[in-house]
Amino acid sequence: MDADNIEAKDLFEVIGTRRSIRYYQTWRPVEDEKIQMILEAARRATHAANAGATGAVVVTRDEIDDSDLSATLPANLQLQLAPVLIFWYGDISAWEQQGEKLKELMKVYALNTTHGWSEKLIDDLIVPFTKAQGDETNWLMTALDAGAAIAQAQLMATRLGLGTCMNQWAGNPGILGLPETCKVFWIMTLGYPAESMEAGGQRPRRPFSDLFHRGKYGTPFPESDEAVAEMRERRLLQREAPLPWRAAEVRALAHMFGLPE
Ligand SMILES: Cc1cc2nc3c(=O)[nH]c(=O)nc-3n(C[C@H](O)[C@H](O)[C@H](O)COP(=O)(O)O)c2cc1C
Numbered sequence: 001m002d003a004d005n006i007e008a009k010d011l012f013e014v015i016g017t018r019r020s021i022r023y024y025q026t027w028r029p030v031e032d033e034k035i036q037m038i039l040e041a042a043r044r045a046t047h048a049a050n051a052g053a054t055g056a057v058v059v060t061r062d063e064i065d066d067s068d069l070s071a072t073l074p075a076n077l078q079l080q081l082a083p084v085l086i087f088w089y090g091d092i093s094a095w096e097q098q099g100e101k102l103k104e105l106m107k108v109y110a111l112n113t114t115h116g117w118s119e120k121l122i123d124d125l126i127v128p129f130t131k132a133q134g135d136e137t138n139w140l141m142t143a144l145d146a147g148a149a150i151a152q153a154q155l156m157a158t159r160l161g162l163g164t165c166m167n168q169w170a171g172n173p174g175i176l177g178l179p180e181t182c183k184v185f186w187i188m189t190l191g192y193p194a195e196s197m198e199a200g201g202q203r204p205r206r207p208f209s210d211l212f213h214r215g216k217y218g219t220p221f222p223e224s225d226e227a228v229a230e231m232r233e234r235r236l237l238q239r240e241a242p243l244p245w246r247a248a249e250v251r252a253l254a255h256m257f258g259l260p261e
Contacts, residue, residue: 021163200246
């Protein structure tokens, strides 16, 4: 497997380098081995009870009709440009095995009596509690499960020199052959970026102090200047968008792909 395009190495740098990439090298396929590593990174994410509620169907762009992508937001042109589409789905039926999976975690000493775990607790309390929660809450848990998996998949893709973007899809999951217990959450586009990995800089976010609190909501979690300096040094924090040449880069990309400017 070629190792070109691999820029980010350290985890700090991988997190800092990931961007939503919307221009792809349409002509360059993604190696199956890299896709496998991306999927494995997702499988290694923390999952509720390790029940296995998150999965994905990988489709190359030439294996899917334009009409099957039409139930998406109009601005999601990246679906046309990306050589690979990964349909991340949740499977609500996975929770039927929750008890069994928790017992498996006990057998490997991940869940222990030190913390009050027992087969009786699982059978009498945990499994009935999950059932009683109902589908709406269990779908929420399934979506969180998928989110953790997708985040790891995106970081692995970045580490391998690939770009990703999440995309809304309200198409017919029937085309994927998924069982009725499954729901496609979102499509992840995947491919070698046609834009630079920096993609014009890190995108704007709400301030840290608005989002993270100490003790209670409204008391910002304190930020240390040294931590900020280290994160800059290790490239978790990078130059912010828009970099001076970004508008010109977008114009060049528009020209290359024949897109409106
Ligand atoms: C759940 C989710 C759904 C998203 N849906 C879309 C989408 O439909 N179309 C799109 O262009 N970007 C979508 N995005 C990408 C975000 O808009 C993106 O995070 C933002 O453009 C820039 O931030 P980033 O480059 O740091 O990722 C989605 C992201 C997430 C996590």
